Amino acid sequence: MSSVTLSDVGLTYPDGTVGLSGIDLAIADGEFVALVGPSGSGKTTLLRAIAGFLRPTSGSIHLGDSLVADASTLVAPEKRELGMVFQQHAVWPHWSVERNIAYPLRLAGVPKVERRARVDEVMALVGLEGFEKRNPTTLSGGQRQRVALARAIVGRPRVLLLDEALSALDEPLRDKLRLELQTLTRSIGLTVVHVTHDRDEALALADRVVVLDAGRIQQVGTPPELVSSPVSPSVATFLSDATIFTGRLLADVFSAAGHECRVDAALLEGGGSDGDGSIAVLPEDVTLTPGAGAVVMSSLYGRGGNDVVVDWKGIAVRCRVSGRRPLVGESVDVRIARAMFYPSRLPAAADAHDRAAAGRLQG
Numbered sequence: 093m094s095s096v097t098l099s100d101v102g103l104t105y106p107d108g109t110v111g112l113s114g115i116d117l118a119i120a121d122g123e124f125v126a127l128v129g130p131s132g133s134g135k136t137t138l139l140r141a142i143a144g145f146l147r148p149t150s151g152s153i154h155l156g157d158s159l160v161a162d163a164s165t166l167v168a169p170e171k172r173e174l175g176m177v178f179q180q181h182a183v184w185p186h187w188s189v190e191r192n193i194a195y196p197l198r199l200a201g202v203p204k205v206e207r208r209a210r211v212d213e214v215m216a217l218v219g220l221e222g223f224e225k226r227n228p229t230t231l232s233g234g235q236r237q238r239v240a241l242a243r244a245i246v247g248r249p250r251v252l253l254l255d256e257a258l259s260a261l262d263e264p265l266r267d268k269l270r271l272e273l274q275t276l277t278r279s280i281g282l283t284v285v286h287v288t289h290d291r292d293e294a295l296a297l298a299d300r301v302v303v304l305d306a307g308r309i310q311q312v313g314t315p316p317e318l319v320s321s322p323v324s325p326s327v328a329t330f331l332s333d334a335t336i337f338t339g340r341l342l343a344d345v346f347s348a349a350g351h352e353c354r355v356d357a358a359l360l361e362g363g364g365s366d367g368d369g370s371i372a373v374l375p376e377d378v379t380l381t382p383g384a385g386a387v388v389m390s391s392l393y394g395r396g397g398n399d400v401v402v403d404w405k406g407i408a409v410r411c412r413v414s415g416r417r418p419l420v421g422e423s424v425d426v427r428i429a430r431a432m433f434y435p436s437r438l439p440a441a442a443d444a445h446d447r448a449a450a451g452r453l454q455g
C-alpha cells in the first residue's frame with residue numbers, strides 16, 4: 093500500500109505564483125524518496141503540502157487510506173501522524189534532551205512508563221545514550237540534529253519529512269549523519285520524504301528520486317535510472333552536469349555549430365527521430381586524448397576522477413577524467429562514447445522519456 097498518494101495536486105499561492113502543478117506521486121510504505129530540483133522548483137511547497145501547512149488548490153493527498161487534503165478537506169498537521177526535521181534544529185533550549193524528545197508523546201498522552209521506554213529506545217537508535225539530562229545548548233550541531241530526529245521518530249510517524257535536515261551541518265559530520273540516517277530509517281522501515289538541494293545526497297540515500305522543475309515532476313526513478321536515462325536535457329544537466337549540444341540529427345550524423353558526430357543508428361531507440369534536437373553528454377562519457385581540437389579551461393581534482401571543462405570549438409564540455417589531471421591551457425582532442433538524443437519537437441518530458449535515443453557518437 094502507498095504511504096503517501098498525491099493525485100493531480102496543484103497549488104497556486106494567493107499572489108498567483110504556481111507552486112505545484114499536476115503532481116501525481118505514490119510513495120510506497122517504507123520507501124525513501126528524495127525531492128530535488130533547482131531553486132524555486134517546488135520542493136518545499138510539496139513537502140509542506142504533505143505536512144498539512146499548505147492546502148492544495150486542486151487534487152488530493154492521501155496518507156495511507158486516509159484522505160488528508162482535497163477541495164473540501166484539510167486535516168491539520170498535528171493530526172497527520174508525521175515526523176518532521178528541518179534544517180535548523182528546532183529543539184527547545186530550556187528543556188533537557190529527554191524532555192525535548194518525549195514532547196510528542198506527552199502531547200499524545202502516552203503514559204509515563206511507556207514514554208520512558210520509547211525515549212530510551214530512540215535515544216539508542218540515534219546514538220544519544222548518556223545525553224538524557226543535557227541541555228541542547230551544550231550539544232554540537234550534529235547532536236542537536238540527532239535530538240530533532242529522535243523527537244521526529246519517537247511517535248512512530250507514518251511518514252518522516254526531512255526539509256534540508258542535514259544541510260546546516262559541515263562535512264564530514266554531514267556524511268556521517270547521512271550514513272546513520274540511512275541505517276536508521278531502513279532498520280525501522282520508515283517511509284521518508286527528504287527535500288535536499290544536494291544531488292549527491294539525494295542519489296546516495298533515496299530508493300527513488302523525484303526531480304521537480306517549475307512545480308512539475310520532470311522525472312521519477314531510482315538513482316541509476318535517473319543518471320543513465322535522464323528524460324530531458326535539463327534533468328541530465330541538473331543531475332549529472334551533462335553538456336548539451338543543440339543541433340540536428342540527419343540519418344546517423346548529428347551536427348551542432350561546428351561539431352559533427354556520427355551516431356550509431358542501431359543504438360537509436362524509436363527510430364525516425366531525424367530533425368532538430370539536442371544531445372546530452374555525461375561527463376563520464378567524454379574521453380580526452382592528446383590532440384589540438386579543444387583547450388582545457390579548468391581542471392579540478394576529484395576522488396572519483398578529475399572534473400575537467402574543455403572549450404571544444406566554443407562549447408564548454410564537462411568531462412570526468414581519471415588518471416593524470418590535465419593542465420589548464422593544455423590542448424586535447426575530445427571523444428564522446430555515448431550521448432542521448434532528445435528531439436525538440438517532443439513537448440512533454442514523458443514522451444521524451446519513451447523516445448529519447450541513446451547513441452554512440454564519435455566526435
Ligand SMILES: Nc1ncnc2c1ncn2[C@@H]1O[C@H](COP(=O)(O)OP(=O)(O)OP(=O)(O)O)[C@@H](O)[C@H]1O
Binds near residue numbers: 133137138
Ligand atoms: N508564500 C509564497 N507566496 C508566493 N509564492 C511562493 C510562496 N512560497 C513559495 N513561493 C513560490 O513557489 C515556488 C516554489 O517554491 P519552493 O519554496 O517550493 O521551491 P524550492 O524548490 O523549495 O526552492 P529552494 O530550493 O530555493 O528552497 C517558487 O516560485 C516560490 O517563489
